Amino acid sequence: AQSVAQPEDQVNVAEGNPLTVKCTYSVSGNPYLFWYVQYPNRGLQFLLKYITGDNLVKGSYGFEAEFNKSQTSFHLKKPSALVSDSALYFCAVRDPSGASKIIFGSGTRLSIRP
Amino acid sequence: KAGVTQTPRYLIKTRGQQVTLSCSPISGHRSVSWYQQTPGQGLQFLFEYFSETQRNKGNFPGRFSGRQFSNSRSEMNVSTLELGDSALYLCASSLEGGEYGYTFGSGTRLTVV
Numbered sequence: 001a002q003s004v005a006q007p008e009d010q011v012n013v014a015e016g017n018p019l020t021v022k023c024t025y026s027v028s029g030n031p032y033l034f035w036y037v038q039y040p041n042r043g044l045q046f047l048l049k050y051i052t053g054d055n056l057v058k059g060s061y062g063f064e065a066e067f068n069k070s071q072t073s074f075h076l077k078k079p080s081a082l083v084s085d086s087a088l089y090f091c092a093v094r095d096p097s098g099a100s101k102i103i104f105g106s107g108t109r110l111s112i113r114p
Numbered sequence: 115k116a117g118v119t120q121t122p123r124y125l126i127k128t129r130g131q132q133v134t135l136s137c138s139p140i141s142g143h144r145s146v147s148w149y150q151q152t153p154g155q156g157l158q159f160l161f162e163y164f165s166e167t168q169r170n171k172g173n174f175p176g177r178f179s180g181r182q183f184s185n186s187r188s189e190m191n192v193s194t195l196e197l198g199d200s201a202l203y204l205c206a207s208s209l210e211g212g213e214y215g216y217t218f219g220s221g222t223r224l225t226v227v
Contacts, residue, residue: 034215043118043204043218051214090157101147101170102216104157 002027004093006105013081013112021076021108023091032094033074034102035065037087044090050074061085081112116141118207118219126225132193135222139186139207145169146188147216148180151202160203163188164210195226 003026013019025031032051036044048059055067065076074091091105119138127133139146147170148160159172163182180190186207192199202223206216 036218041220041223043120043220044206044216046215046217049215101159101162101172103159104149106156 002031002093002095002103004091004103004105006089006091006108008108009106010109010111013110015083015112015114016080019078019081019085019110019112021089021091021110023074023076023105024072025074025091025093026072027093027095029095032102033065033067034092034094035059035063035074035076036090036092036104038090038107039087047076047089083112083114086110086112118205118217120203120205120219120222122222123220124223124225126227127195129195129197129226131195132191133195133224134189134191135203135205135224137188137190137205137207137219139188139205140217143207143209143217144186145208145210146182146186147206147208148188148190149204149206150174151204151221152200157204160190192224197226200224200226 005024007022034049035047037047038044047063048057050057050067058064063078065074067074089108092102094102121136145164147162150158161180162170166182177193182188202221204221205219208216
């Protein structure tokens with residue numbers, strides 16, 4: 001069965017510093033991987049996806065994610081954090097077999113201090 | 115183009131009542147999925163509809179049901195509400211099955227008292 005894990009409930013970073021939000025996954029075959037962000041009282045907003053191709057994926061708002069097949073990881077990164085990046089971030093995975101749904105991780109709360 | 119529209123945004127119901135939530139997907143999207151979000155359980159998959167057929171179902175009791183209409187609009191229904199059903203219910207639409215990501219609505223905040 002497919003699954004995704006976000007080992008950190010909260011990540012705290014100073015503004016201007018690089019940030020990383022971790023995600024590991026488990027799925028048979030080559031996965032479809034996603035990152036979403038959620039602001040208070042809102043739905044989830046799509047940030048980026050990995051389907052195939054380059055291991056470094058660039059997305060919205062300056063975020064990028066690195067797909068590492070050997071470590072089954074898909075960490076979200078940003079070179080320089082902004083206070084406005086503070087939000088709840090979800091990693092998600094879909095089995096490419098097409099028969100299953102998208103499964104979300106438990107979420108990581110990112111807090112950027114000025 | 116218009117995004118995913120969920121109505122109502124907020125709802126307060128009493129235990130034992132039933133509730134119907136509505137979701138209008140992005141025009142052209144045929145897949146609609148529903149998720150329940152709570153602080154303790156995170157995002158839990160409820161079900162997915164594609165072309166009026168339920169394609170996937172999560173591990174929720176039979177009190178939770180849904181349907182999709184020919185215009186791809188979807189509704190979910192919860193009968194005999196329990197306090198634990200209080201949550202943010204999110205609808206997500208996609209072209210086919212989410213391979214290229216979902217577009218989420220803002221959700222319906224259901225409070226059961």
